[in-house]
Amino acid sequence: MSHDSRPSPARLAVLGAVVLVALVAGIMGSIAGYKAFSRYQDTADAKNRATVAKIKANNDVQVTAIQIKNQEQRVKVAKQQAQIRFENAKGVREAQDEIAKTLTPLYVQFEMTEALKEIAKSGKNSSVVYIPSGANGVPLVSGLQGQPSVTSPEK
Template identity: 45%
Template sequence: MGVFAAVLLTACTNPNTPAGHEGYVFEKPRIFGAGGYRSTLEGPSNYGVSLWRNQVINIDMRPNTYTENFKILANDDLNISFDFHAVISIKQGTVKEVVESYGGENWYQRYIRETFRTYVRSAVQKYDSRDLKGSREKIAVEVTEKLQSYLGNTPFDIAKVVVGNINYPEIVANAVEKKLAAQQLLSEKETQKQIARKDAEIRVEEAKGIAEAQKIINATLTPNYLQHEAINAQLKMADSPNHTTVYIPVGTNGLPLVKGAR
C-alpha cells in the first residue's frame, strides 16, 4: 500500500504560472488517450494537483525589448553598424494561440525576427550613410508601421521601435572628426575677424576724435590768445625764485624771444 501511494504521488503534477505570464496547461500523451491542451492559467496561479501527466508552458505576456544587431550597406555602399530595438508584448488571453500557432516560447524567433530584420534593412538602405543619424526617427516610424501591419491579426503588439547607436567605419569617423575640427577652426577665425573689425572701428573712432580735438584747438590759437598766454608765462617765471631765463619782448606782436642766461 505504501509503495502504491509513493508511486501515485510521484505521478502527480501541479502546474503553476508566475506573475506576468499565462500558462498553457497540457497533458502528455499516455498509453491510452491523446493528451493535449487542458486549460489556461493566468499568473500567479496553479492548476492544482493532478494524477495525470499535466505540464505547463508559461509565456511572458509583458512588454519586452528585442534587440537586433546590424551591419548594413547604406545607399552609398558604406557598411554601417547599429542596433535596432523593438518593444513587443503579447495580448492577454492569447496563450493558447501563441503556443499552438506561433511556436510557443520561441514565438519571436519563429515568427517575427526575420521579418523585423528585413524591414530594417529595407528602410536603412534608402539613405546615404551621412544622412542616417538625422533620419533615425523616419526609419523607426517606417519599421514600426510595417510591423504593426504585419502583426495586425496576431496576438502580438508593437509598443515602440528605436534605432540605437549608429557606428560608421573608422575611416568615415576620422573624416567626420576632421571636418568638425575644421568647422570649429573656421568658427574661431570668423570670431577673430569680427573682433578685429570691431577693434578697427574703435581705432577709427578714436582717430576721428583726435582729429576733431586738434581742429578745435587750432581754431582757438589766434595771435592775441598766444600773446596772452606768453605774457602769463612770463609773469609766472618772474615770480619764480629759481628762474634763470630772460624774456625779451621783441618778437612779432610783442611775443618774447627766449635766451638762456650765462
C-alpha cells in the first residue's frame, strides 16, 4: 500500500474555500470594527470640543470679570487723584486769600527790588531787565487796567 501524502484536490478546494471565507470574514470584521471605532472616535471628539468650548467660555467670563475689577480700581484711583488735586487747589486758594489780605503794592515793589538785587549779585545772569519806573527811578507796580497804583512821591 502506498500512501500518498498529498491532499486530494477536493480537500484542497475545501481548504481554499475555508481560507477564503476566513479571509473575507476577517476583512469584513475589520471594516465593521473600523466603522464602529470611527463612530466612537467622532462621538469622543464632539464631547471634547464641547468641553473645550465650555472651558473657553468660563475663562472668557473670568477674564472679563477681572478686567471689570481692574477698570473699577482705575476709576477709584482717578477719583482719589481728582480729590487730592481739589484739596490742593483749596489749600492754594486759601493761602492766596491769606496773602492777599496783607499784600500791598509797596510790599510787592520791595520784593521785586530784592529779586533784582539777587539777580545782579549772582553774576550768573547776563540778562537785561527793563522795569518801568516813576519819578526818582522808583519801580512802578501797576494796578487795574494798566494804571500805576503805587508811584514814588512827587516833589
